[in-house]
Amino acid sequence: MALSASKLGISSTSINSQALTIVKALTKAKYEAYLVGGCVRDLLLGAEPKDFDIATSATPEQIKSVLPSTRIIGRRFRLAHVHFGREYYEVATFRAPHDSSDKGKVGQEGRITHDNVYGTIEEDAVRRDFAINALFYDVQNDKILDFVGGMDDLEKRQLRLIGDPETRYREDPVRMLRAIRFAGKLGLSIEEKSEAPIRELAPLLTNIASARLFDESLKLFHSGKALPVLELLREYGLFECLFPATEEALGKDKDGFFKALIYDSLNNTDTRINAGMSVTPAFLFAVMLWKPMKKLEAAYREESYPDLQAMQLASSDILAQQVKSTAVPRRFSNVTREIWLQQSRFEQKSHRRAMGFLDNRRFRAAFDFLCLRSVAEKNVELQADAAWWEEFQRVDSEAQIEMCNSAPSAKKKRRRSSSKRRGKPRT
Template identity: 50%
Template sequence: MRIPASEHKIAQEQICERADAIIRKLQKAGFEAYLVGGCVRDLLLGLTPKDFDIATGAHPEQVRKIFSSARLIGRRFRLAHIYYGRDYIEVATFRAPHDESAQGQVNEQGRILHDNVYGSLEEDVWRRDFTINALFYDPVSGDVLDYIGGMQDLAKRRLHLIGDAEQRYREDPVRMLRALRFAAKLDFELDGPTGELIYSMGSLLHGVAPARLFDELLKLLHSGQGWKTFLLLEQYHLLSALLPVTATSLAHDVDGQYRKLLQSALTNTDHRLAEGKSVMPAFLFAVLLWEQVHTQMVQAQLKGHPELQALHIAATDVLRDQVKITAIPRRFSNVTREIWGLQARFRHRDLRRATILFNNPRFRAAYDFLCLRANSGETIVADDCEWWRSFQETSPEDRPMLCKNSGKKRRTKRKKTKSVAAE
């Protein structure tokens, strides 16, 4: 069904000029070409698309011949990236149903191994995951193409898998994560089997490559709706498949203190993203894994290990368990370790050590983590959070006196504690 420009909300000036130029050049060369997927969906919902993806009848090699800056990527799913400096527009060829050839293999569980069986626009529609992502837009004619009821599902704010839901999840289990991400981002309901099957099929995620699950986890929790998405992961029993360490911590969180830490961290992350500020994957994992790290650190101390050594043992064990599921790159896990390692140093308030800590490149992240712990109910660090707030607000000239007064207060406090103990 073609929906003319007069009957939808997309305006020409909303279209990325580069994507528009690519489509026009492909059409001029005799190929069908359209905007497709999330960008069309978001434009129809009145949102600003993050990316403008293109689907075309041209094969990747043909796209490369037309555009000198095109690079072909992927083996499982071959497509073209047309570069503009460091930026690029993604161009995918229409896909057809799988066959028995090497280009369309699936494994015994139904998971797609190769996805390079090219087809027509009408065939490509049925290969997409959700109806709301199977809408095409032609910037030349201004028409939206809807072959499968995507416009109706947009109007009803529902997420519906195309075709047999069980087969689609078996083809690619990550679709379950995408379903929850879209539900949180768009505030849509999961329709029938699209949601119901997730409860029984979540174990399929164990067969997904850890590197891919790491990328998907960041998309889920750094989407701007991180806390809402986290709750959906819990609701649909997928948390243990992605974050078993976190799930274990929550199962033993009798007083709700750890849940409060997670909620504060993810809510703050959502606010930062809404304000256009940067976020750190390393900080996210510092929060998600902290409870188990802290628990195992205490256990190691009880066995006689010094505090820093106990932390190192606990961090190594917990990160090793998580990396088996989501392959956290070392450039992130090393920073996560630093954030944890600096927590004990916030207890020191003499000027020399305070200044060294303040000048540490990880100070800000570690301090924010400290205050999240305090705000979630860890009273043991509440005083440290307040003191370090004062240290940052105090001029360099007055910091020596702040540290000196703090030392006096601590000595007085220790004397009172000893006196009460003696009585």
């Protein structure tokens, strides 16, 4: 089915100029080339696309011959990245159904291990995951091409897998996470047949590379709709595949403080993202793993480790556990650890220490974390610390000295024995 793009409210003036350059260059070279996927979907929904992906009849090598700035990437799924300075645009060759060749292998559990069988635009549409992501925009002829009923799904505000849902989820279990992300972000319902296998097939995610699941986690929780996404993930049993220790802690969260911390944090994250402000994965993991880390810290203390060492060991252990599910890069996990370790410094209000802490590069993230904790945990002492440090940042140097001089002395903690038992603590 071909529909007039302009009558649907889409104009080529709303398309990124560099994406248009790619499409025009390929069509001029006598190849088919269309905008496809999320950018077309978002334009039809009246939203501003984040990315502009392109599908073409040209092979990666042919794309590179037309556009020399192209870099060919991938082994399981070969793609062309067309570079414009530091930016690049993804250009994919039309895919066809798998055959018995080495280019189209499927593993024992139904997962696609090689995906480089090329075909026609009609075959490519059927190979895509959801019908609303299989719409093509023919810029040259002002047409929206719909081969799988994606326009009907957009009208129904529903998400529907193309083909047999169980087979498609087994081909790539990450499609279950994508279903949740699109449903939460776009406010769509998941079509009944597409929804049915998710809970049963959720464990397949444990076979996905943890590095890929880290990337998917960021897409889920940095989508601007993290709260509805979290609720859907938990409803369908997918969250525990990404954050097993967090799901366990939430199940034992009798006072609701941990859930409140996560919800307040994700609400703040959504607000920042929707306002165009930056966020860091380190903060997300600091929140998600706070209670599991504190549980392990308490176990180390029971083994007579000093307070600081107990938290250091617990931090390292819980992050090492998490990496098995989602491979958090060290540049983020190190910041997460710092945010946790800085929490005790908010009790130290001598002028020298306070000024030194204020200059610490992780102060702002640690302070934001303290503020979230003080509200979520309904802790009067934490709230007092948050209020003190909030004022300390606002006042001039003389007032800062006065605040430090009048601050109550930090409670002296019992000095713990330095003797330690060998091995891991009992949890």
